[in-house]
Amino acid sequence: MSDGGAARSAGVEPGESHERVGAFVDAVFAIAMTLLAVEIPRPPAELVESDAPRMVLAARLWDFLGGDWSTWMAFVIAFLILWGVWRHHHRTLDLVTRVTRRVMRWHVPLLLVVVLLPYATGLIGETVRNPLAVCLFAGTVAALLLSQAGLLRAIVGDGALRPGANGRAMRVQAGTLAVVGVFWLATAGLTWLMDGVVFLWLLGPVVGGVAARAIGRIVPS
Template sequence: MEQTRAGQSSERLGFLTDAVLAIAMTLLVIEIPRPEGSYFDLGPDTSGTQAASHLWQFLVHEAGAFYSYVLAFFVLWIVWRQHHTVLDRLSYVPSLMMVLHFPLLLLAGFLPFATAIMGHHPGNPLATLLFGVVVFLLMLCRSGVQSAAARSGALSDDTPAQRLERTACWVVTGYWGLTMPIAWLTPWVQVLWFFSGAVGHAFARLALSREVPRRRPTRGNGC
């Protein structure tokens, strides 16, 4: 078993990851355009209804930015949640897992920039593709971190349910990668990306439903 070395403690790694992801989540909302100027204010020639109409038109125009924000925040939330779960079960940080954190955090910090571009230019295929590539690589690193922790034997426990969760993460990563070419054809691929979590959940439920009947005869024989 690999021994813990200086600079590879799970606590410090968790603090750094939490900080980077928290800052990235905050930057997402900072990149959303704000309504500025007297066009949105009440004035001698602008009634409250007109000002509200101007603001509503602005919000509708920036709907892509709001949707991109929610999608990117959802991705970072899932990454943080799964990363937190893995760290809680680590007895030490494997070297490969430590190495994979460099691209993981690099991509997480870059995601607000890619999100802002897609939000400002939702119809641009390159903007959508850039966002998709960044998230795909981020998910690839996320799944790699989980697999590296499991293969090294660093996890304090590794149940079938947890192994199934890792497989579901790889399925979601593959799903995201398969849908990326569609980004060049239509920005509506963002809808498919938003359901990537549901794809992973459905896969886990299906795999679990197939696993349960296999165990029932064993339990019956045991009784």
């Protein structure tokens, strides 16, 4: 029997198998997470390569790294967000029987913002006080979370979950991701009004925890 015939006999049409989609998504996330480190600025050669004493060179490099704290903060936040979304996506695909057309369409914005995140991270690392750079970074993260939420809702709505999978839990997860995404959008707007918005991002996990508990009480069983 051909591969297509085997897929149809299992109730999955050609192009709807989740294994190939998962492998492709894994590759995109891996590349994006690697590019985050590539975007970290390197010190100029004259700063670390000269005839100055060794301790002076070390002090110069330390000052460069310490003065570039925003780059490291953006790198860590972006890496953890990509890791969390990838891990969640990995678990989600283990709970589905197929990838419907609507689910496949939601992967377009999801992967688009994944590959854009390293660029947005590099921008905010260059100038954390530039409101446009902060807005672009926060907007990209918000789009990533909202795309993931839309993906989960599409999976539940299209009945693509495996028998016995907890559809209610997935709806709660989708709602939580949407709330956190709106939180990031709000910080994108606030950056035009105030400084220090980047520190609000540290509240993201708290917002997610509160949202999960609240939505868990609302979503019917």
